[in-house]
Amino acid sequence: MKKTLAGVLLMGVSAFAAAAEPDFSNVQITTLPLAPGLAMLIGQGGNIAVSTGSDGPVIVDDQFAPLVPKITAAVKALQDAPIRFVINTHHHFDHTGGNEGFGNAGALIFAHENVRTKMASEQVSRLMNRTMPASPEAALPVVTFDDGVTLHWNDEIIRVEHVASAHTDGTAISGLRRPTPCTWVTPS
Numbered sequence: 515m516k517k518t519l520a521g522v523l524l525m526g527v528s529a530f531a532a533a534a535e536p537d538f539s540n541v542q543i544t545t546l547p548l549a550p551g552l553a554m555l556i557g558q559g560g561n562i563a564v565s566t567g568s569d570g571p572v573i574v575d576d577q578f579a580p581l582v583p584k585i586t587a588a589v590k591a592l593q594d595a596p597i598r599f600v601i602n603t604h605h606h607f608d609h610t611g612g613n614e615g616f617g618n619a620g621a622l623i624f625a626h627e628n629v630r631t632k633m634a635s636e637q638v639s640r641l642m643n644r645t646m647p648a649s650p651e652a653a654l655p656v657v658t659f660d661d662g663v664t665l666h667w668n669d670e671i672i673r674v675e676h677v678a679s680a681h682t683d684g685t686a687i688s689g690l691r692r693p694t695p696c697t698w699v700t701p702s
């Protein structure tokens with residue numbers, strides 16, 4: 515059979531579409547320590563960043579709903595404390611699928627305002643021939659921002675910034691740094 519570029523692309527698309535609903539029971543969450551208080555979780559879907567420390571766990575993205583118990587266990591192994599915040603990098607289902615579970619467990623969800631707008635209504639992907647229904651209220655970001663937001667947390671400065679003209683119109687990147695020690699003192 516003669517393969518065409520379109521055919522190969524379609525094969526790729528159908529494989530991707532099929533891969534979008536894997537058997538989550540076989541998914542294992544692997545923890546990759548990056549630095550003291552910072553780790554990455556690898557499972558199915560977008561990788562998850564975890565900040566831990568004196569204030570409590572913060573995670574960036576949360577993969578798929580069925581993985582919430584496994585992600586929770588992986589975070590608990592890093593720090594046995596409730597997850598306080600979830601930051602979504604964008605609205606796609608492989609990055610926000612755990613929102614409802616983590617939101618119901620008490621985490622406050624942060625994202626660009628377009629993430630909330632998109633998740634609150636039905637989304638259709640012509641590429642994947644797939645329709646995603648509107649997310650339930652509990653899955654929607656509670657704190658939304660336009661240009662960015664800064665968390666002063668776990669002795670870090672966690673900066674989340676919207677990136678225009680990126681993967682989606684609500685894409686944000688996050689980074690963290692420790693505050694630079696100041697050499698100035700306040701006279702008593």
Ligand SMILES: [Zn+2]
Nearest residue numbers: 604606609681
């Ligand atoms: Zn995406």
